[in-house]
Amino acid sequence: MAGTMLDWRKELERWLKPFLERLGHKTRRRMCPVYISGLIGPGDRKSIQPMAERLALGAYDQLHHFVSAGVWDVAPVETELLVQADKLVGGRDAVLVIDDTAMLKKGTHSVGVAPQYCSALGKIANCQTLVSLTLARGEVPVMAAMRLFLPESWTNARARLKRAGVPVEYRTARTKPEVALAEIDRVIAAGMRFGCVLADAGYGSSARFRQGLTARKLSWAVGIPCHLKVYPADVLMIRPVTPRGRPRRGRPRERIPNTLSVAAEDVLATAKWQNVSWRTGTKGKLRARFAAVRVRVADGSPQRIKDKTHQHVPGEQAWLIGEHRASGEKKYYLANLPAKTDLRALAATIKARWICEQAHQQLKEELGLDHFEGRSWPGLHRHALMTMIAYAFLQYRRLATTRRKKKNQRSTPSANSARRTSRHSRALSSTTSTAMSILPKMDMQRAAA
Numbered sequence: 001m002a003g004t005m006l007d008w009r010k011e012l013e014r015w016l017k018p019f020l021e022r023l024g025h026k027t028r029r030r031m032c033p034v035y036i037s038g039l040i041g042p043g044d045r046k047s048i049q050p051m052a053e054r055l056a057l058g059a060y061d062q063l064h065h066f067v068s069a070g071v072w073d074v075a076p077v078e079t080e081l082l083v084q085a086d087k088l089v090g091g092r093d094a095v096l097v098i099d100d101t102a103m104l105k106k107g108t109h110s111v112g113v114a115p116q117y118c119s120a121l122g123k124i125a126n127c128q129t130l131v132s133l134t135l136a137r138g139e140v141p142v143m144a145a146m147r148l149f150l151p152e153s154w155t156n157a158r159a160r161l162k163r164a165g166v167p168v169e170y171r172t173a174r175t176k177p178e179v180a181l182a183e184i185d186r187v188i189a190a191g192m193r194f195g196c197v198l199a200d201a202g203y204g205s206s207a208r209f210r211q212g213l214t215a216r217k218l219s220w221a222v223g224i225p226c227h228l229k230v231y232p233a234d235v236l237m238i239r240p241v242t243p244r245g246r247p248r249r250g251r252p253r254e255r256i257p258n259t260l261s262v263a264a265e266d267v268l269a270t271a272k273w274q275n276v277s278w279r280t281g282t283k284g285k286l287r288a289r290f291a292a293v294r295v296r297v298a299d300g301s302p303q304r305i306k307d308k309t310h311q312h313v314p315g316e317q318a319w320l321i322g323e324h325r326a327s328g329e330k331k332y333y334l335a336n337l338p339a340k341t342d343l344r345a346l347a348a349t350i351k352a353r354w355i356c357e358q359a360h361q362q363l364k365e366e367l368g369l370d371h372f373e374g375r376s377w378p379g380l381h382r383h384a385l386m387t388m389i390a391y392a393f394l395q396y397r398r399l400a401t402t403r404r405k406k407k408n409q410r411s412t413p414s415a416n417s418a419r420r421t422s423r424h425s426r427a428l429s430s431t432t433s434t435a436m437s438i439l440p441k442m443d444m445q446r447a448a449a
Helices: 002-015 017-023 026-040 048-054 061-069 075-089 158-163 176-189 207-215 264-269 343-365 377-410 414-433 441-448
Strands: 095-104 114-118 123-137 140-149 196-199 220-224 229-232 274-281 284-297 302-305 308-312 317-324 330-335
Touching (some): 002 026, 017 075, 026 377, 095 140, 095 176, 140 343, 140 377, 196 343, 229 264, 264 317, 284 343, 330 343, 343 377
Antiparallel strands (some): 114 123, 302 308
C-alpha cells in the first residue's frame, strides 16, 4: 500500500511540472504538490489545518502562507490549467459548459457571501457562488475555470472589497453571464478547443449572453424560460401603416415585424414531438420527447410594435427546442446550431450539460472545494485552483488507465482469445458503462490510509 501511495505521488509531481514552472519561487513549487496531495488523500475535511496534520507538517503555517497569505499571481497557473485541460479533452467535438456552484457559509465576512440563490438547496441561502467553466468530451469533464460572483451588497461596499483583497479589476458589478463571458475570453485567448458552449436558463435567458457568444463566433445551446418570446423564422419586416391625418415629419418610421412575438411554449404546443434517445446510461437508454422548430429570437432592439410597448424586433435565427420528460417536467432551449442539424443531435448536444453537475459534486465531496475556511478573494481562488488541478490530474490518470486497458485488449494473443477476450471485454464494458467522470480517488485514499 505504501508503495502504491508513493507511486501516485511521484506521478503527481511529474504531471505538475508545467504548473510548478509557472509558480516561480521554490517554496511555492514545493508546497503546491503537498497541498494537492492533501486534497487527493484521505480525510473528511480538506481545510488547511486538518490537511497539515495528516501530512505531518507540524504547524499549518506553510500551507496557510501558500494558499492565503503569500503574495503571488494565480493567472499564469490558471492559464496552464487551460492548456492541460485542452490536452486532456479539448477538440472540436468537446463542449464548454457554463454553470455555477454555491457554497454554504455562516456569517458575513467571507468574500462574496450573501443571501442568494443556492443551487444545491434550490432556494435563497447565505452562500458564495462560483461561476464555472467545464471542458468535456466523451463524458469526461475537466474543470477549467472558476470565478467568484460578487453580489451588489459587495460591489457597493468599497471598503469591504478592499478588506477581502478583491483585485481592482473585479470590483465592478457584473452579472453572472458577464462573468462567464469574461472567462470565455480568457479560455479562447489560451487556445482551448471546443465546439459548442452549453448553459442553463440562468445564463440562456440573458440576450446579452447569447449575443455575446454569437459575436465571438461560437456555437451555443442554452436553456431558456418558457415565456421567452420568439418570432417565426420567416417573419418579415414591413413599414407600419400610416394612421389617417397629417403625415409625420422627420425621419421615416422604422420597420416592424409583420406578426407579434409569441412565448416559446406556445410555439411548441403545436409542433411535432418525437421520442428521442440521446445516450445510454447505467440503467439503459435515456429517452424523452423532443420537438424543434426554427425561429427568430425576440431579442433585437426595443421598439413599439403596433399597440404593444416594450417589444423587441427579431434577432438572429435559431433552433427552439422543447423537452417533455417522463416526470411531466417541461424544458425549453435555444441553439444557434446549423439549420440542417437533426433532432437527435440537438437533443444530445443539449443533454451534454449534465456532466458539469457531477464535476461540481466530486470537487466538493472528494476534493474539498467548499471546505476552505479563509475569507479572502486570493485564498478562495487559490484553493479552488488547487482543487481543479487535482481534479485534472485524476482525470489524466483515469484516461491513461483506460488507454492501457484498450491497448492490452488489442494486443491479446489470438491463441488465448477464448479465455482472455471475455475477461477484457467485461473490464472494458464496466469501464465504459460507468460515467468517465467517476474518479479513481478512493483507491488512492485506501493506499494512503
